[in-house]
Amino acid sequence: MLSEADNQTLTKVTRGTPMGQFLRRFWTPILLSRELPEPDCPPIRVRIFGEDLVAFRDTKGQVGLLEELCPHRQTSLFFGRNEEDGLRCIYHGWKFDVTGQCVDMPTEGPESNFKSKVKIISYPARDCGGLIWAYLGPIEAMPPELPSFRFMDVPPEYRLHTKYLRECNFLQALDGGIDSVHTNFLHAGLDRYQRNEDFNERARRSDDLDLRYRTVDKAPKFFARRTSYGLLVASRRTVEDEGNYYWRFNQFLTPYYSMTPRGGGGHAFVPLDDYNCWSFNLESRVDRPFTEEERERAHSGIAADVDLAGGIHMNKRIPGTFRAAANLANDFLIDREMQRTKNFTGVVGTGTQDSMAQITMGAIVDRTKEHLGITDVGIIQARRLLLDEIKQLQDGVSPTEATSPESYSVVGIQFVEDQSVTFDECIERHQNEIYAQLTT
Amino acid sequence: MLSEADNQTLTKVTRGTPMGQFLRRFWTPILLSRELPEPDCPPIRVRIFGEDLVAFRDTKGQVGLLEELCPHRQTSLFFGRNEEDGLRCIYHGWKFDVTGQCVDMPTEGPESNFKSKVKIISYPARDCGGLIWAYLGPIEAMPPELPSFRFMDVPPEYRLHTKYLRECNFLQALDGGIDSVHTNFLHAGLDRYQRNEDFNERARRSDDLDLRYRTVDKAPKFFARRTSYGLLVASRRTVEDEGNYYWRFNQFLTPYYSMTPRGGGGHAFVPLDDYNCWSFNLESRVDRPFTEEERERAHSGIAADVDLAGGIHMNKRIPGTFRAAANLANDFLIDREMQRTKNFTGVVGTGTQDSMAQITMGAIVDRTKEHLGITDVGIIQARRLLLDEIKQLQDGVSPTEATSPESYSVVGIQFVEDQSVTFDECIERHQNEIYAQLTT
């Protein structure tokens, strides 16, 4: 539960709000790199933190991120012609380069100097690790480096990124990314949830820790520790018959990243505005490139594993868009017979299940009505961390001083330890894995 | 015509408003019983008086009506699993019984007592007479009995209930249910409206009083009398050539029921919120069960009688919904050629005709602009009655003291009397029919 004031502080992202100022101090993933596939390709609309912008890749391959409307008469530059190192407005031909400088103004004639005086808002943008990044904060506070995620270091073939729109405030998505206990329910097939004899037999024979242990204990104990990148959130499940603990480490990286305990992947939940966010689904590996089939499955949103859940990419989309085909307007295509006999929700796909849980709370959930329990330690700590860092920024301490971009190369992990090993000892023992090369 | 203040008082239904308080003192029809067909069937959304709720039928067959959002993290319980005497949230598995008590909280572990402290809003609900009823008022003022409608007493096969959404304030629908003179126009075929020689010949040979006399006099005289259930509204048409009066008795039962003069049927116009109401269409008979064909016709909305009007159920619906296929967005599928040559409106179906007349007034009609005439006696008296009872409630008199649930077993009737018989004498003479067993 939060006060109304804290809920406002944590959820409102437009310019001038505390969270809006905070978020603008980070490099922000705004697009998949493949959305601007080549020089002079069509420009695209970008809505980020409530600002309407247009992104384009110029003839040299540089990415520009400009305010949407032409300063001449306010026609949208999204419809502009991307040509010869600049974006040209279709109404009267004014042209702008990636810095926002007007570089051609044909209606004024060749002798005019007017164009040199017209410059529009542009934000620094970079193409790295399969994502387009932008910086929307004050230039003097711009972090020199992008966060050093694992997927930044591998060749493109070893990465697999997707995205879709989630029609709710980003903090609801982030809460879900940190709260790993919900996987016992929301993402569980009925066999895994109920753990009958057959399932247990199958689980015992499996190498997959997640399959074997995730639902053995429905009330895991939670731990959290602040780090240089954000928060390490651990859930500990008791494995009665083995006398062990099954540990899952989720990572929360400020301001909106989470890394799942299965390793190698995570999400960025980036606000378009107060009521919508992107789920960027980020995956990489080091052992081999992703196969075409893996890419096809991730992009198409075809999912079917033991839980009818699937991986981090799963969500069938409306063709030609990044909107989920199963959405609030159609009750997420819930199948009540499937819910009765196959899985917990009656819907297919991890992403759709998360969307169902989060979007039905309302565009911005009223957190004054929450009743948080012992498994909500992670989200409580993460919210506190964000409130603290926002406060620090108001006191003059930049989040890039508080956090550390080079520390972002962590992943989530899972492991089993003897019941005598403490949380602190676990961190020490598995430190290398958290930072280790990925294998999935 | 009403003052702006009275119009507000009569139309606003959310919690805390005068009408909202008044309506909440009655047992309210919220669903058709068949919408919750069996124990542990899928839960459904209920919006009533501006409140968003979820209804379900538990393993024992009891109906629960709960606030929609789970108290844990505010995920919608509409998507919940209905299982073993409770509704379980899909996010973290918290489970609630029909009283709103949390009965399972798996994330807290078996030893926790937290669940006993968590109880959500639930409203008493009953399944009776083919409808699900709920009580949303103060518990200490809950009427012990449901209103004793005729259709409560007959076996299910002798009832035929339908419903559809009407996208306007409930009072517009109720005004229409009380105002019986509009049937001379809105629901009339051109032959009945014009009464040419052919039609009159056909009418003379018919046993149907409605067909013979309804349009003989387009300016009927109106009478109203307050009763223990609400208002008896009578219209009296002069039958010139027979020297008689043709009487039609409509019944208005507080707070939103009307019974049509053709007997055996009526409507409940129940507010979803200020701008939408359900038309529950309630019919019963005592002579024989309804046939499959009659049910099929009522449910499918296929209508075609002499007036292209049909009975109380008529309204083709968008498949899978209770929304009318002919609606404001498509101009009620008006056919101007039909309007020129066949019937008064150019649309088919009594319900669609009513919706066209009422919805096009606006979501809440501005009654300060009305010009009421001599045939509007019924609606004037009904509004006055509602204002009086709201005032009484504010003075501490419950409407269930003012009205009398056991008196709700009245029906509308029609008959012919000599011109010497007064309104009061008519009531006395036909008292038995008003309360008689139904035959249609």
Added chain:
Amino acid sequence: MLSEADNQTLTKVTRGTPMGQFLRRFWTPILLSRELPEPDCPPIRVRIFGEDLVAFRDTKGQVGLLEELCPHRQTSLFFGRNEEDGLRCIYHGWKFDVTGQCVDMPTEGPESNFKSKVKIISYPARDCGGLIWAYLGPIEAMPPELPSFRFMDVPPEYRLHTKYLRECNFLQALDGGIDSVHTNFLHAGLDRYQRNEDFNERARRSDDLDLRYRTVDKAPKFFARRTSYGLLVASRRTVEDEGNYYWRFNQFLTPYYSMTPRGGGGHAFVPLDDYNCWSFNLESRVDRPFTEEERERAHSGIAADVDLAGGIHMNKRIPGTFRAAANLANDFLIDREMQRTKNFTGVVGTGTQDSMAQITMGAIVDRTKEHLGITDVGIIQARRLLLDEIKQLQDGVSPTEATSPESYSVVGIQFVEDQSVTFDECIERHQNEIYAQLTT
């Protein structure tokens, strides 16, 4: 650039606003005549200056324009029966003539005098020149004459009018109609824009001044002169190799008409409300009737000329409506490959190109953010003129005193003159053409 206050003054059109009062002093085109094709045809909805009305043609052929809702119970008269010199409400049969007088009130009985006391808002309406005109201002200030456009004087076969909805404030459409330099870009094929050797060779051989000269000079010099009808706006392009000037005269006729320089045609941009306007596309000729093929092309919106632009009518519509099939919701069906290789915009049709440029500014563009240049003289002067006339009206001078209805028979023209001829001399020399009989 405008102040926020001036932008409000120029764009808000509802009753009581300065522009709303100003616009209501003119005869206003509200419908194409063929939308009310014959006596007793179906009535249609009219939304104009934010008022919801219903238009009908009575048995005598007279046009009535009434407030939409019946004064009895506020049911929409749009659904009414148009019969025997009046529009009859479908709810209770009240009937109104073209003056708004209630002429039948069947529910009150024949002896009642109530109907004579009920009269609703009606506006004077006329059918002339292929358009239905209405006057929504104070009756005592009603101009006796309609504006004397050229198309008023020719037989119906010599006129070709169309209309479509443009989803933005009317001033954006009007700005576009006055600003003729945008045709060099927005409406240009790439060959015309780039003027390579092939194109220049083709242009040299053409009689079409527009084709030959429009894009020879991308920074034309602008001139404007106030007239008795509004503003004459001239653009002068230098034709280097011939040592001439190519002149284009656009006409702005208060309050929202523009006449294109190609002669014979123009637009009326009439506000439905603050956020939508009609583009009435008005064309006439004197040499011969329009052919069936020309009409078919104009009505269907099939366009394909050298610029993929077409004439003033071009805009494919959603069947059964006056809404453009290419609209903001589908990004005006922009084809990026066409934009790269064929024309400046990637969309087909002058109207669609204009809509794209204007609608993407927002429903009401924020003119405080404009950066106007030397080619914006026309729109600057036109806005100033409107502000002056609004101010005059507030000082008690009617716009029909300021302007002169009989002077509206001007057209736009184009011509070539020696570089020694001044703007004033051009007007003098071509005065006759501006008022000449049309030939296209």
